[in-house]
Amino acid sequence: xxxxxxxxxxxxxxxxxxxxxxxxxxxxxxxxxxxxxxxxxxxxxxxxxxxxxxxxxxxxxxxxxxxxxxxxxxxxxxxxxxxxxxxxxxxxxxxxxxxxxxxxxxxxxxxxxxxxxxxxxxxxxxxxxxxxxxxxxxxxxxxxxxxxxxxxxxxxxxxxxxxxxxxxxxxxxxxxxxxxxxxxxxxxxxxxxxxxxxxxxx
Numbered sequence: 031x032x033x034x035x036x037x038x039x040x041x042x043x044x045x046x047x048x049x050x051x052x053x054x055x056x057x058x059x060x061x062x063x064x065x066x067x068x069x070x071x072x073x074x075x076x077x078x079x080x081x082x083x084x085x086x087x088x089x090x091x092x093x094x095x096x097x098x099x100x101x102x103x104x105x106x107x108x109x110x111x112x113x114x115x116x117x118x119x120x121x122x123x124x125x126x127x128x129x130x131x132x133x134x135x136x137x138x139x140x141x142x143x144x145x146x147x148x149x150x151x152x153x154x155x156x157x158x159x160x161x162x163x164x165x166x167x168x169x170x171x172x173x174x175x176x177x178x179x180x181x182x183x184x185x186x187x188x189x190x191x192x193x194x195x196x197x198x199x200x201x202x203x204x205x206x207x208x209x210x211x212x213x214x215x216x217x218x219x220x221x222x223x224x225x226x227x228x229x230x231x232x
Contacts, residue, residue, distance in 0.1 A: 031073055033097060035066030037166075038222045042070065045164070047207045048134065048227075049074045052161050054081055055131040058123060060114035060149060061138035061166075062087035065098045065107075072103040084126055086110040086119055087139065114139050115148045123156065132158045137188075138166035146191035154195075154202065157230045163202060165192050168224030189225045196228075205229040 035042075049057070049071070057071045062085040075081030083106055090111045098104050108126050112119040114137075127133065135153045137146060146165060157163045168189030173179045196202060206227040 031066070031069035031101070031103065033066040033069055033094075034064040035070060036063060037067060038220065040220055041223055044207045044221070044223075044227070045071075045136070046074060048162050048164070049081075050078065051207070052132070052134060053078055054134040054158075054161055056082060056084065056127055056133045057136065058084045058086070058133065058153065058156060059136040059138060060086045060153070062090055062094065062109065065094050067136075067138070068098065068107050069101060069103055072106040075106055076103060082106045082108070084108045084110060084123055086112070086114045086123070088113050115145065115152060120152055127156065132161055134161045134164070136164045136166065141167050141170060141188050143186045143188070143191045143194070146188045147194055150191060150195045150199075154199065154230075157202075159230050159232065161230055163228040163230065164223060165189075165226035165228065166223050168192065168226045169222045172224065192225050192228065201232040202228045202230050 059067060062068065068083050068085045071083045075083065085107060090109055095109060098107055098109065110119050110122045133156045135157050137149045137153065154163055165188050168187060170183045170187040171189050174181055174183040204225055204227060
């Protein structure tokens with residue numbers, strides 16, 4: 031939709047399948063970057079005839095705001111500027127959410143274990159039964175020893191935050207989206223969101 035997006039194509043297909051299957055009224059994403067993922071979600075909402083998007087980021091440049099505001103899908107997008115874990119940001123999201131909304135959350139801002147753990151505690155209550163909490167970039171733990179990687183990623187990563195979180199949150203389970211008919215399965219393949227596909231079951 032004209033803006034950069036930093037996601038693996040296979041993960042975009044997985045996100046599409048989740049959104050198609052669960053048809054959320056509201057998709058909340060932490061981490062805006064250039065707005066490409068917000069436009070991607072908004073395009074799916076428009077196609078399905080329901081849904082809107084909230085993007086949260088500690089800094090949203092004026093040029094990104096302007097692009098999203100003027101975009102044909104811009105009416106489906108609300109922006110919240112501030113740390114995703116700040117009380118003001120949580121309160122802003124709560125105000126934008128309608129009581130009857132079914133809600134999906136994608137966490138893709140800072141990828142430290144501590145930050146993602148805090149995000150999961152704050153945003154998991156928004157996720158409605160049957161919907162998903164998606165945690166991006168757990169693959170960091172597998173890239174600790176590659177060029178450009180950092181040794182600390184072996185334990186300081188979103189996948190470890192998920193493991194920590196699930197130990198005390200049985201209402202969420204790891205359930206990667208699957209199903210491409212008889213030509214393959216999305217659940218077995220390349221993903222950046224290692225262990226990050228969490229469905230609320232209670």
